[in-house]
Amino acid sequence: MLSRRRFLQKCLLATVAMGIGGSPFSRSRARAATGTDIPVLLYHRVGDTQGHMTVSPKRFATDLANLKDMGFSTISLDLFRRYLADPETPLPENPLMISFDDGYLDNFLNAYPLLREYGMTAAFYIITGMVGEADRLTPAHIREIAANGMSIGSHTVSHRELGEMDTEEAASEMSLSRLYLEGLLQRSVNFIAYPKGSYNEFTAKIANEAAYNGGFSVEYGTCAHTSNPYALRRIPIFSFDREIKQTMIKRGWG
Numbered sequence: 001m002l003s004r005r006r007f008l009q010k011c012l013l014a015t016v017a018m019g020i021g022g023s024p025f026s027r028s029r030a031r032a033a034t035g036t037d038i039p040v041l042l043y044h045r046v047g048d049t050q051g052h053m054t055v056s057p058k059r060f061a062t063d064l065a066n067l068k069d070m071g072f073s074t075i076s077l078d079l080f081r082r083y084l085a086d087p088e089t090p091l092p093e094n095p096l097m098i099s100f101d102d103g104y105l106d107n108f109l110n111a112y113p114l115l116r117e118y119g120m121t122a123a124f125y126i127i128t129g130m131v132g133e134a135d136r137l138t139p140a141h142i143r144e145i146a147a148n149g150m151s152i153g154s155h156t157v158s159h160r161e162l163g164e165m166d167t168e169e170a171a172s173e174m175s176l177s178r179l180y181l182e183g184l185l186q187r188s189v190n191f192i193a194y195p196k197g198s199y200n201e202f203t204a205k206i207a208n209e210a211a212y213n214g215g216f217s218v219e220y221g222t223c224a225h226t227s228n229p230y231a232l233r234r235i236p237i238f239s240f241d242r243e244i245k246q247t248m249i250k251r252g253w254g
């Protein structure tokens, strides 16, 4: 299994080295010339807390209903990983990923039941140093959602900005969080979401060496198999946003 993973990493590294999507630091194309563009939505909290990172459960349900009406099918991180490695990997007609950063408890209490109700899946990026703290997911929550079709990724140990760290510290944040989650779930964890979207010219190499197949930023846009796998784009959704389709268009989809 490890050798297969190493092989896939080599493929992805080769993609970077070939200059498809440019250097890890350059901006990849928002739209691919060919192939499928996959929007990756980014939420943080679903509940009644204040702040622009929170959407209400009612609003989240409306977003899911509208996404369904638009014909989207959510895909797992594992399918996305296989698609990045091999663009011939079959995908549903209108693939979409939904992601949650920071591992708040309301993700389990409010978002997860709605995702299940709508038959959709999402990826949850966990700050491993905060697991089990007040208002955060516990190990049992993470195991339960992972056992029911949700994808799990790393959001580092401490949620500090990777782009501001020295190489050794960034490597430690990436490796320790992955090892924690893999120990908890007994399955491989292949993606990281960079806290606050922060990365630098060394991040791709460090993430690759820490056995990640890709890393998500918060730069606006969609993902394609030609994207730089270590500077993947997302579409953040905020409390002040209105209709989901218009928000997606505003932030780089379509």
Ligand SMILES: [Zn+2]
Pocket: 101, 102, 155, 159, 195, 196
């Ligand atoms: Zn975060």
